[in-house]
Amino acid sequence: MSAAYRFTPFELPPETVALRAEVRAFVQEEARQWNGWQIGHSWTGFDRELSRKLGERGWIGMTWPKQYGGHERSAMERYVVLEELLAAGAPVGAHWVADRQSGPLIMRLGTEAQKAKYLPAICRGEAAFCIGLSEPDAGSDLASLRSKAERVDGGWLLNGRKVWTTYAQDCDVMIGLFRTGFSEEHGKHKGLSQFLIDLKTPGIEINPIKDLTGESHFNEIVFDNVMLAEDALMGVENGGWAQANAELAFERSGPDRYLSSFPLLPLALAKLGESVDDPSIARDIGAMVAELTVLRQMSLSIQNQLENGETPLQEAAITKLLGTGLEQRMPGLIADIVEAQPLRRAGDTLSEALAYLIQVEPSFSLRGGTNEIMKMIIARGMGL
């Protein structure tokens, strides 16, 4: 039996119009200080000051209850804020992960004490989270991870190694997935648990890994007899795999899965001007805009289903696969269309943004699950 997906057009409610205008005006003002290289970073740009300002305006943790610092607004209002920030390439990395998945996870499964401790700080833009999943020997095959958390007197003892953890060197808290049960007994997916880990805890060593741009955004983290309190366990012991998986429909379907290269497009249009006599340029631009339009509709459709308590994992995998494909093609295509040289510090925003994005776009179809993993998920859903 083949899959029947649920993709239903969803129109943003009218109350989002004023909010959008407000966010857009704020972002335009902030954008004056960003150069093209920074804009290229989009949601991997780390700027605590911007996150604090967004927190002040009530644009982090928007949908969460007021008692935890949230603002009880709709998922669609949140969506509008996210897409306005991403369209401008705002450096939202200092709160992105917390707002997108760590916060919702704590809200869903956290204890009262955990909620009170972390959620208000996230909403203020003051608690930066990272996700500790991959290990040196566990990448796409995540369930084979080996870092251990042992139950000991007074809490948990962590040992092992995480890798490719984005901005761990700048973050406050990690939600890490560790082995708590023996794989033979539980099956390798079952003996895993999630922990809330203060990255200042003794025994944690964070080693930044320089990437091909010359910057260090990801890290290796060594856990050497790290002692955590009893209440560092997140959710259910040995239930970490299912918990981490439930986040994925959120993680894979947002506007950050198709807008990472978007800021290039208005810059390119400005450079081209209105008199373009090469029809192939019009076609390339029309094709990109058509794809963006469809991806935005898919993403909105999924948000709407998530809001209604559904978990459209297949649809999210499709949206991520198509979305990252587009954001991956855009830098090269746009560089060709405008005949721009990708140059850092060119004084030209487009050249600078291209310089960053051309180098990092290979990561778009890796982060959040590779293309190959997405295709595996889709094929399984199709009954293959």
Place this chain on the structure above:
Amino acid sequence: MNEMNIAELLADQLEKLLSARVNAESLAILEAGGADLSLWQEIEEMGVADVMRTGADDAGLGWQDCAELFRVLGRHAAPLPLAETLFARRLMSQANLDIPEGPLALIDPSANADIQLDATGCLQGEAAMVSWASWATQLLGLARRGDEAFLFSVAASDVAARLEKCDSLERAPTSAVDFSGITPLAVVAMSDASQIRSGLAVMRALMISGACDKVVELAVDYANTRKQFGKPIGKFQALQHQLAEASCRAAAAEMAGKYACRELDNNQFLAGAAVAKYTASVAAKDVSRIGHQVFGAIGITDEHELHYYTRRLWQWRAEAGNERYWSEQLGNKILAAGSEQLWSSLTA
């Protein structure tokens, strides 16, 4: 009963009827020149061909309501001009024209159809390819006089001798029609003629999306049953990845088609149609390619049913503007509006 219920009920009824009556044999008969008018009669009795009419006493369903109907027609490669008739009756009702009995043909204005309305009220020019012309009681099209555009209808009997049969990839009854010297039954000035081109594009996009679903479904079934190297070929990751890609393309075509329906219902004619037909045409190309790759040689044979769908995908991709045509239309609109407008128009 609300409108959405009527639309869902009709799509469901149509699905059942076509599942029972359309198969490789009936499609082969159609393509050999036979006509199963009894099926058309049943369709008329269902009342489904009238649901897009917009008069006071009509159901007046919009494009969004009817999206699934068009997808069902595509999924079954329906051997009758229901899609064309639905849209043509809508256009005639909007123009307050009398709607004749029987199926209607619609002339695609983007496909080599340059028809003028001369000073004497006669048509001049020809249309190179009109689907279902030989079945229709009237033919509907767009004629120009200077900067003005007119919707015209022509009695089938007036052009019967001028139909020149042509073999399209679809092999449904298709003709070149010379309209020169014909006096139309009706001529109505259109303030925005682009709705015909856009409506046809969205209609074909939805039919492509239905046919893509069908090809993916057939390919998955085949991959799960055909064995090589001791296991079903669907167990090979190389095939799984191709089928996943096909499924993505089909999903995008469906989303794009439904989005465009909303745009048409809001009287926004260009952008939605461009998005839909661009996306669907890309899907038509990729899904047919992958479908045939999965089936191997058997899928190329006349005996196997796959080609009834893939030939239509190729035909419909080219009709009502292909992906190059619509991406250029959309790109020119974006370029003309300028950089400042881009994000606002995407989020409007």
